[in-house]
Amino acid sequence: MCYSAQIIADYRKYVKMFGADMSIREFAQFYWERVEGSGAKTPKAMDAAFLGAHPADLQRIQTSIDQFAAAQSMKLEQDLFKQRSRLADAERTLLIKTTKAATESKRIATDKIDAALRGLDDLRRTDLKERDSRIYPGWYAPVMIVQDGQRVVLPMRYRCRLPGWTAETEKFKDGSYNAKRDSLKTAWRKLFGFQHGIMVVDWFYENVQRDGENVILRFDPTPGQPLLIACLWHRWTAPGEPDLLSFAAITDEPPPEIAAAGHNRCIIPIKPEHVDQWLNPDPKNLAAQYAILDDRERPYYEHQMAA
Incomplete structure (x- = not known):
C-alpha cells in the first residue's frame, strides 16, 4: 500500500511537463467548499501555487x-x-x-x-519545506486526466469513493486509496478501462514491521526521477451533495528490494510513452491497459527510515 507520498503538488508543473490545462472551475469550487466547511486537507505546496496569482479567476482561488x-x-x-x-x-x-x-x-x-x-x-511561513508536498490518505492532490480530448489537472482526494458507494459505505472501506492490480477486473471494474489518471510522485513512504514495531520507511527511486503513478478516479455525485472527485493509486507485487525491506506492495509508475494511451483507455481492450502496467518503469528503490 502507498501509505504516504511526496508529490508534485504545484499544478503549474503539470502544465509545463505535460501541456495540461488546470481546471480553474474545479479548483475554485474545491477551495470555496473548503471555506464553507468541507474539511478538505491539502499539502501546503498545492495552495502555495496560487500565491500572488494575477488573473481574476486565480485571484478568487487565492482569496x-x-x-x-x-x-x-x-x-x-x-x-x-x-x-x-x-x-x-x-x-x-x-x-x-x-x-x-x-x-x-x-x-x-x-x-x-x-x-x-x-x-x-x-x-x-511562506518558504516551502519538503514536508509541504507530502500527502496521506484522505488528503487532496493534483491529478491529471483527459477530458474532451485535453489533458486537465483536477484536485482529487487520495481515497476513492467508488461508483455506488455512499459516504457511510466509505467508512468501512478505508483502504480504497490503493487499487490492487489483481482486483482491477472485480472491485475496480467500473473504473478500470474507463477513468484513468496520473499522479506525479518523487518518492513514497510505507509502514513496515521491524522487531514487532511499526516503522515508516521512505523509498526513493534510483536514479532519481518523477514517477508517473497509474491511478483510477471517480466523480461521485448525489442529490443535495457537492461532487466528490477522488482517486486511488494502482499497486502490484513489490520489486525485490521493497520486499526485502519488509513491504508487500508497490505503486506502479508508467512510462512517459504510455501516458496518452493510459489516459485514453479503451474499455474493450483491457489487455492493452494491463500491458502498460506490466511495461512499467522499474527503478531501484533505495530506502531509509523516514525523518
Missing part, C-alpha cells in the same frame, strides 16, 4: 485560500489561549499538591500548545 487560513489561524489562537489557561491551572494545583490529574492535564496542555504553535508557524 478562498486566504479566508481558510485566517479561519484556521483563529481556531489555533483560540485553542492556544485555552490550553495556556489549562496549563496555568495545572501548574497552580501542582504547587500545592502533586496529583495524577493535574500532572496529566499539564502534559496534555503542553502537547497541545506545541501543536498549536507548530500549526500557526505552518500557516504563516
Whole structure:
C-alpha cells in the first residue's frame, strides 16, 4: 500500500511537463467548499501555487485560500489561549499538591500548545519545506486526466469513493486509496478501462514491521526521477451533495528490494510513452491497459527510515 507520498503538488508543473490545462472551475469550487466547511486537507505546496496569482479567476482561488487560513489561524489562537489557561491551572494545583490529574492535564496542555504553535508557524511561513508536498490518505492532490480530448489537472482526494458507494459505505472501506492490480477486473471494474489518471510522485513512504514495531520507511527511486503513478478516479455525485472527485493509486507485487525491506506492495509508475494511451483507455481492450502496467518503469528503490 502507498501509505504516504511526496508529490508534485504545484499544478503549474503539470502544465509545463505535460501541456495540461488546470481546471480553474474545479479548483475554485474545491477551495470555496473548503471555506464553507468541507474539511478538505491539502499539502501546503498545492495552495502555495496560487500565491500572488494575477488573473481574476486565480485571484478568487487565492482569496478562498486566504479566508481558510485566517479561519484556521483563529481556531489555533483560540485553542492556544485555552490550553495556556489549562496549563496555568495545572501548574497552580501542582504547587500545592502533586496529583495524577493535574500532572496529566499539564502534559496534555503542553502537547497541545506545541501543536498549536507548530500549526500557526505552518500557516504563516511562506518558504516551502519538503514536508509541504507530502500527502496521506484522505488528503487532496493534483491529478491529471483527459477530458474532451485535453489533458486537465483536477484536485482529487487520495481515497476513492467508488461508483455506488455512499459516504457511510466509505467508512468501512478505508483502504480504497490503493487499487490492487489483481482486483482491477472485480472491485475496480467500473473504473478500470474507463477513468484513468496520473499522479506525479518523487518518492513514497510505507509502514513496515521491524522487531514487532511499526516503522515508516521512505523509498526513493534510483536514479532519481518523477514517477508517473497509474491511478483510477471517480466523480461521485448525489442529490443535495457537492461532487466528490477522488482517486486511488494502482499497486502490484513489490520489486525485490521493497520486499526485502519488509513491504508487500508497490505503486506502479508508467512510462512517459504510455501516458496518452493510459489516459485514453479503451474499455474493450483491457489487455492493452494491463500491458502498460506490466511495461512499467522499474527503478531501484533505495530506502531509509523516514525523518
